[in-house]
Amino acid sequence: MARFDPRGKANRALLFGVPDYDFTRPEHPFGVSGDLPAVEHNLDGLRQALRAGGVFTEAGITVARPRTVDEFDRHLDAAVEAAEGLLLLYFSGHGAVPSTGDELWLLMRRATIVPGTESVFRGAVPWKSVLTVLSRARAERVVVILDCCYAGNASAAWDVLGTAQRQRTSLLMSVQANNRIDAGDADTPTPFTAELVRLLQNGEIGFEELADRLRAHMSAHHTTLREPPEPWEPQSRSATSGSDVLLAAPPSRPPGTPPPALFAESYGNGGRRPPAQPARARDGSRAPARRPVGRGGLVPLTGRRRLAAVIGVPAAIAGLVATGLAVLDGGGGAPCKPPLELRLLTDPDLEPTLRKAAEAYLTSNANRTGGGCRRSGITVYSAGAAATVSAFSRQSDPWQRPTGDETNPQRDIGPQPDIWIPASFASADRARLSSPERTYVTLEADPEPFAYSPVVLAVPQSLAEPATARVGSLAALTEAVRKREARAELRRTDPENTDAGLLATIGLYGGGPGETDPASAERRVAQPGPPSRTGTELLCTLPDDDAADERTSALVPEFLLKTAVGCDSATRTGRTAEYPVDVPGLSPTFVRVRWQGADRDKGARDTAVAGFRTWLTGKGGTTEAGSGAPGGLAVFGQDGFRSGSGGHRPLGGGDFGALADPGQLPGPAFPSAMTDALKRYREANGPGRVLFLLDSSGSMGGLWEGPGGAPGIITQSLAGLGPQDEYGVWGVASEPGGPRPYGEVLGFGKHQREEAQHAITASAQVKDLEADPYRALAAALDYMAQRGTDDHRPQLIVYITDDEDNDRLTEGGRLGDLLATARARRIPVVMASLDSGGCDKGKPDAAVSEASGGRCLDTKGDLVARLRDEVARTGTGGEG
Structure with missing residues (x-):
């Protein structure tokens, strides 16, 4: 593999570490779990290793211990502007994730966790926003190293980057997703960074080798703090440009001369070899678990001294992009009060532009007090358009108070928003309740859209x-x-x-x-x-x-x-x-969302929403410098949108394959036309067929119980299937040489959903046998092919597994044969892996799903919600 050699270029290394926190439990009820003195050793050792490594000069290395998000941002912006060759970003400190585990937050020194209606991470940097800033870097290559609990959860945001960003960005994460790790002793570095520094000072090394050797060492010598313990397995995502990147090339030493001892190798227990059980942090207390209520809630908080705490934010936040949980310094260095946080839900196509708009607003004068503090912050996230309309119109009760796993908008959509910006004006009408059911939400839509795109x-x-x-x-x-x-x-x-x-x-x-x-x-x-x-x-x-x-x-x-x-x-x-001319256009519309009972800060929230609305829509706003459109509309103009009214003239300029004046453009859709089209789409090919394969081998015992267990995942996915759909469940575990590689858990046919869920729960059992995924998948493809010979009904095969028996899938030429069969049958197969790395490139699950035209899902993201979406596309059970 070719290697990018940055030596001699304008390289920058930015080392962030947070060894001390101003607010810690139990002294502060909203504090983090404790200080991290090991991080100070991380910064000292890594700075010395990089300086001696021949890639970075002393002046090119910056060590920062940020108190606030603003300090973090200033250092990051400076490094992004200065780096031309290699930009290396390192962070060590507390990390945090919401209950779904699909977003990582980096906690600064003044971070707090405020529960209740306003439960937020204050003084925390959302990882997605760091990636956004890094995308502006002029550097030829970017390397990010994260040493914190849940570091592996950062991979989800990297995986959805555009190809251009992935081509130059490499990511090294200290541990796999959804795992906590030992912070090390006060007198030693953290175990991960100790080994990282040792490798950097031990000779020439590139990113790929560094990641491989760290993974091998940590998994052999350490376990995570998960119960039961798991091998500690650092994760990585490599730049897709086909070349490695050199990170260290120390000057050669005389033979037999050892590398300089920056600090002793640490195993998380004073430098001794790992004990039989994972190292315990000093404070072993635990806070009680709380079920989410109202607009927010808590999941269990750990009181142990670790690199992260599991923190519950308002609901399960899927696809969250946060852009303003900042604690700023006002004039004269006086600390500002944390700004009021607004939540903005939008259509997935609009999310990137609205994220830019929110970021522009947060730093604009319109969002500043006289003392220079921010008035409000904004969290931008998106969710499926049909699911969002359904949640507003029929599910505002469980959105406010989730009562079960089948219908839970907090998990499937995200937190209850203050603002909703649908891509079509008609969607706001579709979302209003038209039946006598009780509702907990009121939608106040602007009378006209503020932008347009045909x-x-x-x-x-x-x-x-x-x-x-x-x-x-x-x-x-x-x-x-x-x-x-x-x-x-x-x-x-x-x-x-x-x-x-x-x-x-x-x-x-x-x-x-x-x-x-x-x-x-x-x-x-x-x-x-x-x-x-x-x-x-x-x-x-x-x-x-x-x-x-x-x-x-x-x-x-x-x-x-x-x-x-x-x-x-x-x-x-x-x-x-x-x-x-017969396809209606997009008509983004500002909708104020009000929730019953959420009026504790009504006045302040109304003021904050009104300020953002004025700036975004140009209703009474001022024109930003250098643009002919008011504040937010300038951002929409830069992204190629048109005016929301009149002749829909372009808000910005530029030639990108569009006609400036194509004549009269179609107006927004009628709500009835959208509802009818969605219904006809769902019924276009008739009812669907879905065959679930449930790995019931002995290794699945620890992944079986509860709504997050394998049978529970299937029962939740049945929400996308209706009474006319056909489906069944096979349990995949069998005696070697048996006549068939599965047993029937639920017979294939039409079912009432509740009866099917009960049958699966009652019949699905783990067996002291192995699974044969090759034979099971081959049998499933044959079975479904026989049922689709006379019609065009949509079909789907779902295989839920822990991948423990994948060696039986790959032995001999089995995998190649299966891939050929999958391509010939053209029946999509969703491989749902309960292993966080099950869908990594080169893994059998990824190959099977790709060959069949299906999708590969693993626990790096919200597997339950994504699987339910896949099943709903095949079935007719969803509501619009």
């Missing part, structure tokens, strides 16, 4: 019409493309996940005399596996197949032709916008 046909430039012929019906535009390329294909995003996908579906199905049969329309956009979840994902995965990229048109929002281009810029096919 849904366009993004056509490869070689197949596009001249500018004068780029407007017409969707049928006419697609037919013109087919005349130029007989093999032309058409793609559309998931109508369940984004409003843009649903609006495109309205155009595909048509209306009136020219109405198209939904099943026929769906065959026009058919593809291997499920549709892409967002327009960005669609445009960024097309270049994976050059031939398909050159002949495929995509129905996506126009603004994505400007923003979704950083994923594969070197090889992607350029696209031109054509404008179907």
